[in-house]
Structures are given as C-alpha cells and as structure tokens.
Amino acid sequence: MEQLRLRTLLGDYPNTLALKRGEIASPLVSFDFDPVKTANRAFKRVVRDGAFEVAELALVTFLQAKAYGKPLVLMPAVVGAGRFQHHCLVYNAERGKLRVAELAGKRIGIRAYAQTTVAWVRGILAEDYGVDLDSIQWVTAEDGHLAEFPDPPGVRREEGRSAVEMLLAGELDAAIVGTDLPDDPRLAPVLPDPHVAAAAWGARHAMVPINHMMAINRTLCEQRPDAVREIYRMLQQSKDVARAGADTPDLTPFGVEANRHALELIIRYSYRQRLIPRCYAVDELFDDVTRIL
Known part of the structure; x- marks a missing residue:
C-alpha cells in the first residue's frame, strides 16, 4: 500500500523530537510538518480551515470543535508536558498585594477567553477557592480558535497588547499567563503558596x-485506521526515546484510561464556564479506532 504523507501540526517537545527529526520511520505514513514555531499559533487553521490530517490541539479547542461539528477525533496522546496551573495567575507586586478573596470586580487579562490554561485556572478558582467567575472583568488580547465562539458579553478586548504588558503598565489587576510567563520579580502569584497548593x-x-493532545481528521480514521494506529505507535516510540532511563513522573500520559480523569475534569470546568453546551462523556471524544489505542 502506498505510503500516506500527512499534513501535520506538531510542536517540538522532548517526547516528539525523535519523530520530528526523522529518527522514527514507517512504510505506512510520513509527515509533512508545518514549520510554525509555536503550535498554538496554528490552532485556528486546524479548526477553521481543516488544514491538517494530524494536529496537536489544545483540549478546550478540541471540545469546542466537537461542539461545532468539526470533523476531528481525539487521539489519547499527550504532547507537551502536563503542568500544574496554580502559579499562572499573577499580579504586579509593585502595585500592592492582591489576595484571592479580593478578585471580585478586578480586571484579569488573558490571551483568549477559551484558552485551556485559562479554563484550568478559572476552574480551580471557582471550585477550590469559591471565586465567582462572573464577578471578574475579563480582558482578552485575541479571539478564540473557533470562529463560532465569540467572547461572551462583558468581556473586553485589547487587541495587540499582551496581558503581561498591560499588567505591568497598571492597566490590569492580574493576569493568567501560561508557558510564556516571564521571570520577572514584579510578577507574584495570587494564590498563596501556589506550588504547595498545586501539589495538594x-x-x-x-x-x-x-493541555494538548493529538487530534485526527475523522475521514482518515474512517478510511485508514491502520494509518491512525501507526501514527500512535510512532508517537509512543518517540516518547519512549525521550523517557529512556528517566526516573521522573510521566507528564505526557498515553491511553484513554491514563487521561480519563484529566479529561473529565477539563470537560466539567469547560461546561461550568459555558465554553461547551454540555458535559461530554470522555468516550465521546474518541472513535472506535482511537478509543482502544
């Protein structure tokens, strides 16, 4: 059977590098990797343009894509290490201390309203700290990945300016910042002892x-389940290369059961934040091919 060459979006992570470097090959599939340097900058092309057969995708983006009928199936392969989120809510310490009990009425900057890191942090704030999310003035820097999901009423947009920039300028009270959180002594966590709280x-x-798992075009799953299984095998092998000899926790779990609780929780958080219309069952995110990988 002729080898499939698949349009693929995948970031550079320890568990993907062996695959992206061409160290893992297959007679069934090869990959045409998109050159974008940061995968999330191409997520709109995944869900708006159907630009890829295989794509890394943020979980809230995938859940919204499912809600709006996009032809995507989740693959139970985490790319990019999981991480705790408690430290991602920060304030400008030069302007005085901000406590979690004081968040009502405050202006909190976020990159986009449906960003997965933001959904995790808001869920933690609501369920563990009793914060009324509707009492906060959310300020976004850009629109979400799904064109069908606009910012909710009352959300303010500041195009072209990052949340950190506005926070340091005194225009925000706090900001939720993910992997691009700068090492700046002015930025202090709102949640007390965030690393201790995260561990608990x-x-x-x-x-x-x-935050990110792999998504597969539904037509590929239907027409070439052998190729889908091979993609998963290659991703697993790439991860095995990165994990060889490691004695640290596995932050890129593979398999439905290994990810079930995390998926259940982000589904619940997303539903309660009105990002999706209903609480999906985890098994609904997969099809008969990817569910048993």
Missing part, C-alpha cells in the same frame, strides 16, 4: 493537568 491538588485528584 495533584494528590487529591491523582493527576497533573494536561
């Missing part, structure tokens, strides 16, 4: 939050 949260939930 992780022990209570027996998981570390995950």
